[in-house]
Amino acid sequence: MATPRSRARAIMGRVTTTELPASVLDALRALPDDLVISDPDLVAGYVRDQSRFTEAGAPLAVLAPRRTEEVAACLAACHEAGVPVVTRGAGSGLSGGANAVGGGVVLSLHRMDRILEVDPVERLAVVQPGVVTGELRAAAAEQGLLYPPDPGSVGFCSIGGNVATNAGGMCCVKYGVTRDFVEALEVVLADGRVMRTGTRTVKGVAGYDLTGLFVGSEGTLGVVTEVTVRLVPAAxxxxxxxxxxxxxxxxxxxxxxxxxxxxxxxxxxxxxxxxxxxxxxxxxxxxxxxxxxxxxxxxxxxxxxxxxxxxxxxxxxxxxxxxxxxxxxxxxxxxxARRLALPALEGLGDWLLDDVCVPRARVVDLITAVEAVAAETGLTIGVFGHAGDGNLHPTVIFDQHDGASRAAALGAFDRITEATLALGGTITGEHGVGRLKAGWLTRELDPVNAEVQRALRRTLDPRGILNPGVVL
Amino acid sequence: MATPRSRARAIMGRVTTTELPASVLDALRALPDDLVISDPDLVAGYVRDQSRFTEAGAPLAVLAPRRTEEVAACLAACHEAGVPVVTRGAGSGLSGGANAVGGGVVLSLHRMDRILEVDPVERLAVVQPGVVTGELRAAAAEQGLLYPPDPGSVGFCSIGGNVATNAGGMCCVKYGVTRDFVEALEVVLADGRVMRTGTRTVKGVAGYDLTGLFVGSEGTLGVVTEVTVRLVPAAxxxxxxxxxxxxxxxxxxxxxxxxxxxxxxxxxxxxxxxxxxxxxxxxxxxxxxxxxxxxxxxxxxxxxxxxxxxxxxxxxxxxxxxxxxxxxxxxxxxxxARRLALPALEGLGDWLLDDVCVPRARVVDLITAVEAVAAETGLTIGVFGHAGDGNLHPTVIFDQHDGASRAAALGAFDRITEATLALGGTITGEHGVGRLKAGWLTRELDPVNAEVQRALRRTLDPRGILNPGVVL
Incomplete structure (x- = not known):
């Protein structure tokens, strides 16, 4: 059986010098052996998230750092070599934002799973990105406090993934979304530099809101290695x-x-x-x-x-x-009934879950539009979701082994997204753009906004190694 | 008496071709005459905000556009010529963020003062930046709604200035700050390009949070020409x-x-x-x-x-x-008593109002530190403010005609800011960095964060024309 070091050598060996400069190989080899997951059976579990119809490539390796310094070392090495890095939390995403890129590495933060602090006086918690959201909620509850965001995957998604997608859930209608609760971050930039954003104070206007910029950036601007969240009194x-x-x-x-x-x-x-x-x-x-x-x-x-x-x-x-x-x-x-919505629709066939958001007064218009798409395509499309926020999840049922059914499902999905934009809505309310809707984003944003987004991304990731193909 | 056109020619004439290329002069001359304020007595009213100890230069002209296209034309011309642009709302700021720069122009948005929409169903309002915050609150109240942010200057400050500084107020302890209520923006970039950010939906994660990035950016990243704010039920x-x-x-x-x-x-x-x-x-x-x-x-x-x-x-x-x-x-x-706090302290002499924010449990520690500074310097320093947010306004009383007193006041101010950082606080809770604390920002931010802020600013304003000297 291979030792960790020989496994690391094996995986690094596959990354031959024709692809990576020796200095990068040396840098990756200098990382602790067990940081590298190379067993093909294990790697297979890190290749994609839970989305459908999204591409995923074969990664060279999965890197599983336990400390910020290890994340920084990984990124510095990949940056030097121009190796794509897909950062991954629990893999519960639904838009392909954590799907591996062929020839790249997956940076999985599942080992960074400690709750570092719960402060009941300042009402905040400091956690590593791999903490399961439900565990953060439980730790807050022990102190009589609540961390409100509650995505459907709350029992298995990670707070890092929630930060990456600015995740929502059912309580957003009262409490708001993930961004509303993130006060400060530790971020490793594409080139391995580490910075802190935000403050532990309730208010603060010293400089630009980098915290808010990184929340929802889907692993394209940097890697979040620590999250300070605001808590509220338990409900x-x-x-x-x-x-x-x-x-x-x-x-x-x-x-x-x-x-x-x-x-x-x-x-x-x-x-x-x-x-x-x-x-x-x-x-x-x-x-x-x-x-x-x-x-x-x-x-x-x-x-x-x-x-x-x-x-x-x-x-x-x-x-x-x-x-x-x-x-x-x-x-x-x-x-x-609400909890059974997705499992029940799953029982009808394969499913393609959408995530669209319209102004609250247009919820019925959107459901009516979805019903029309279902009637015209003959597909079953269930709609459920957060009506109070206008954020719905039309779910197209199809047969993934039938090419015509797949095409029809994708066509229906596109028509629902089109209808959402026509109603003044947005292509994604809480799941993120990912790879699933990267092509749609420029239809929602005006051209200047899209140019600015691209320019900011290039500024923070000049070599384009962070989650290429995601967002824009 | 000079006609508007001759006034415009006069001011543009002063901007001689040795300073500005003819194309820029032509572009500025192509703007409607009455957009240019050149009467020295009037211009004098646009030179500084209400801060103390902040520098202000003599502007070449004050430009007062009424429409987004005029703002875009002004910025495009200034961008081409590399002329500094200081954007100004009501001039009620306390950190020098709207002080004119010598050889630059002041872009005053006071004519863009229309409330475009109050939508009680979606609970939002769309306003131009020159709308006085109190007038927005009154318009919301007419529909049974509340726009919560209530800076002390609510009766005369503008919403555009509030967005620029991410303004706060007394109700923040319950409702949050300006950024929490801004859903979407129209922004003119440094080079005159116009973009829209955000959505009218409650939730939305399509791309980076440019809205949040521009809120609090103190006129250094672009000029906000329209603001969509969220409203809440009237209290x-x-x-x-x-x-x-x-x-x-x-x-x-x-x-x-x-x-x-x-x-x-x-x-x-x-x-x-x-x-x-x-x-x-x-x-x-x-x-x-x-x-x-x-x-x-x-x-x-x-x-x-x-x-x-x-x-x-x-x-x-x-x-x-x-x-x-x-x-x-x-x-x-x-x-x-609260309302009289600043007027009463003003009655004791000249005042230098600080704006610092500490973790809520450290409010007493900060007041104690201020008392020590007062005792050691012999200065009167009153402290009042938003204790529930940890955001206090130590106010140093001094004699501005006495050089020693001025120096002592500035020294006390610095020591209070130092004490704030030592308590884990931030140098500004709600007034902004401006010119007053630009030198302090790098003491609060880590070096990488400061580098990132500078890089983002360069990306959005490559020629550095927007509010030079403010923030970083």
């Missing part, structure tokens, strides 16, 4: 309301009513008819033939009164049925 | 609590207690002994010899219960006296 266990609607327009009116009310629910989720049918087929929840269902949660002191007002709004908008519960177990049961 | 008229403390440490314990409580007051302000004495001397409010006073406001549904909890926290921390009111008029009276 109460949520109370839940479920409203079903026979007409889609009525559900839309209810969403608009809730938004306009000024109430602060902690979740406003929607499931369309297709999704409800799929959930019903899976779990026989008796969801019947509703055109749409809204699930609204509240976690504030006045949750009861808040949901009573939401109930009135739903009924006034024409809800067919409204139920609510302040019992945590019953609330969890009511949220079950 | 209730605030209820107010006043607590006085015989020991500074007790006030600090109360602040820490309020922060740790998880309550969401809409203001947590502090006044130190020196400030209270000054206020008392001005208004005979019977503030006695308290070491510090806290003023806490709440604007939520449960304001009464919230302030009752704050009262308990203050008493447990050792408050000598606590009073509170739910009457708006009485609340305003209680807040009078």
């Amino acid at each position: 109460r266990p949520p109370m839940t309301l479920v409203a079903s609607f026979d007409e889609l327009a009525a559900a839309g009116a209810a969403v608009a009513g809730v938004v306009a009310s000024g109430l602060a629910p902690s979740a406003v989720e929607i499931l369309d008819r297709t999704t409800l049918r799929a959930v019903d087929a899976t779990a026989r929840m008796g969801l019947g033939e509703a055109a749409a269902m809204l699930l609204v949660q509240a976690d504030s002191e006045d949750a009861d009164g808040l949901l009573a007002e939401v109930e009135s709004i739903c009924l006034a908008a024409g809800a067919a049925d409204v139920g609510r519960s302040d019992d945590p177990e019953e609330s969890a049961m009511l949220m079950e | 209730r008229p605030p209820m107010t609590l006043v607590a006085s403390f015989d020991e500074l440490a007790a006030a600090g314990a109360a602040v820490a207690g309020v922060v740790a409580s998880g309550l969401a007051p809409s203001a947590v302000e502090i006044l130190d002994r020196t400030t209270l004495r000054a206020v008392d001397a001005t208004a005979r409010m019977g503030l006695g010899e308290a070491a510090a006073m806290l003023l806490v406001q709440a604007d939520s549904e449960d304001a009464d219960g919230l302030l009752a909890e704050v009262e308990s926290i203050c008493l447990a921390a050792g408050a000598a006296d606590v009073g509170r009111s739910d009457d708006p008029e009485e609340s305003a009276m209680l807040m009078e």
Whole structure:
């Protein structure tokens, strides 16, 4: 059996001097042996994220540093040699942002998984990027605090990946997205230089907001090696309301009513008819033939009164049925339909999950547009998501072994994205551009904005080694 | 009397071809005549902001465009000629960020003062940069909405200036700062290209956060010509609590207690002994010899219960006296001491207002450090500000006609800034770096961060025409 050093030599050996200068090989060899993952079976697990229809190449190696200095050494060596670097958290992404590039390396931060500090007085936590978001939330909860962002993958995604994509989730409607909670970063730049951004103070305007620039930059501007996040006081266990609607327009009116009310629910989720049918087929929840269902949660002191007002709004908008519960177990049961949305749609075939966001008043227009695409293509497309933010996940069901079905799915996906832009929306609300929508970004941005983005990227990564092909 | 055109020719004539190429003169002359302000008496009003101890040069002209295209034409011409451009809102800044540069032009946006849209469904407003912040707040209030940022200058500062400095105010402790409310921008770049950043959607991760990068960039990266801000539901008229403390440490314990409580007051302000004495001397409010006073406001549904909890926290921390009111008029009276803080200190002499921010638990440490500086220098230094954010405004009183006093004031200012950094704070919480603290920024930022900031600035403004001398 190969020793770590011989494995490292083997992998570096494959990276022959015809590809890499000897100085770079020396630099990579100088790293501890077990930093290099070269076992093909293991490497295979680092080649792509959970997206569909995105390209992934065969990486030369997976580098798994444990310290900032090791990340810096990896990047300095790759920068010198012009070797592409794809930084990877938990690989739970849905836009191909962590897919390996052929001839490059994958820099996996899964070993940098320590929670360094939770400060209940300043209400912040300092964590390494490989910390699972759910573990950060649990550590905060132990101190009576909450780290709000809760992407669907909260149980297995990493905070570093959340920072890279500016991840969202259900509580964004009340609390905001990842960027709203990142106060400071440690970043290793493309050439291996290390810098700190932001402050531990609540306010601060000393220089440009580099923290915000790196959040959502999808591994193209640098590698985040430490994250300081703001925490908020723990919320109460949520109370839940479920409203079903026979007409889609009525559900839309209810969403608009809730938004306009000024109430602060902690979740406003929607499931369309297709999704409800799929959930019903899976779990026989008796969801019947509703055109749409809204699930609204509240976690504030006045949750009861808040949901009573939401109930009135739903009924006034024409809800067919409204139920609510302040019992945590019953609330969890009511949220079950939402949790089952993707698994139930998965049961129907292969799926292509979209992530689009429209102005909140246009949620129904977007669902209507998706229904038209489904009717015209004959594809099943379920829509569910964060209605209170206008952020929906139309999910196209297809057969990936059937070329015509694949083409139809991609065509439907494009038409949904087009419809989103036509409604004044954005091509991605919380999943990121990745490789999946890199071609779409210049259709959303004006040409000058795109030029500026490219120029900033070149400034920070002049050799273009960081996640080539992602974003722009 | 000179016609506008002859005035324009006169000012352009002074910019002789030995300084500017003919093409630039032609470009500036092609702008409408009344865009150029050349009357020396009028120009004098555009030379500096309200800061002290900051340099200002004599501008060649003041340009006052009314439209984005005019801003673009001005910048394109200045870019070609390498003429420095200082962009100016209402001139209410306190860090010299809008001070003119000798041989440059001042680009004043005061004519771009229209509120273009208030959308109550999407809860956003679109405004030109010259809109006075208080007028935006009034327009939002007419729709039952609130634009939260409330800098002390809210009645006369402009939203463009607020964006440039990422301005704060009293409600930041609950609502956040300007950047938290800016969703999208129209920006004219240094070379005259126009771009849009951000979206009208609540969420969006399509590309880098250029919006956040421009907020707080103090006119060094581009000129903001349109701002889309997020609004929130209108709050209730605030209820107010006043607590006085015989020991500074007790006030600090109360602040820490309020922060740790998880309550969401809409203001947590502090006044130190020196400030209270000054206020008392001005208004005979019977503030006695308290070491510090806290003023806490709440604007939520449960304001009464919230302030009752704050009262308990203050008493447990050792408050000598606590009073509170739910009457708006009485609340305003209680807040009078805070409003009088700066005017009362002004009454003692010339003033140099600082803006520093420390972690919230270190507020008392900072006040103690300021007291030590005052004792050692013999200067009067009052401290007041946003205790709930750790953002304080130590205000040095001196005699600007006395060279020794000026030197002592500047020395005290430097020592306060040093003490702030030693406490883990930042050199500016909400006023910006400007010219006043440009020399301090590299003491706060690590060298790589400073290099990155410089590189980004060069990328966006390769000829260095935008606000030279400001920030870095």
